[in-house]
Amino acid sequence: MSDTSKEPPKFPDDIFTVFYDHGTDRSEAVALPVILEQFVEFLLREAMTPHDKAAVNEVLSPSGPIGSFGAKCRLAYVLGLMHQTTYQDFMLITKIRNRFAHELQVKEYSDPVIDNWMRSLHMYKIMQEISVEDLDRNSSDFDHWLRFCMQEELKSGRSTYRTIIRLYCLQMQDLLTRRSRAKKATPAEKTEKP
Secondary structure, three states: OOOOOOOOOOOOOOHHHHHHOOOOHHHHHHHHHHHHHHHHHHHHHHHOOOOOHHHHHHHHOOOOOOOOHHHHHHHHHHOOOOOHHHHHHHHHHHHHHHHHHHOOOOOOOOOHHHHHHHHHOHHHHHHHHHHHOOOOOOOOHHHHHHHHHHHHHOOOHHHHHHHHHHHHHHHHHHHHHHHHHHHHOOHHHHHOOO
16 A cells, blocks of 8 residues: 555545635635645645654644644745745735634725735736736737636635635645656656756
8 A cells, every 4th residue: 555645635626615605705715725724734744754643743733833824834935845925925815814814893805904915915916917918919819818817806805815825726736746746756757857
């Protein structure tokens, strides 16, 4: 039997249904980062010594020293497992999540502090650039479709937040898949140039 603990996480098929829930802005802002946290936790588990799973579980548990999403992101960043812009965005996502979770007067993404944090996200700026990109008649249908999608997603704070989380989920899944493939590559494959 092979050890699958080093395989990228395979989430239940229904995990992403939270993107389609029709709950409140608050419930969504608190729930969506949990998916990102699971990706970050997997990165950390992969980097930690595997001989004492109980100790790893204790350290990563919610009451452990790196149990919070923010602490996990900080550790992943200082270990070089996460790019600086991703780290900065994840820390802002943590702030957004915590503001919704701990400040009862905050009910919607239109809250001025939340809106400012979302507009500060690196991924938001990328979405914004795509949405206003000048396209000429030689641009592909995909380019036009992508610009239209970004314009639509930027129309509300809710859809913007969902899209940012989705894009980071895709980025994290891609990172984990590439890391897994690199570990499985033979020495000859590791030295080959693409």
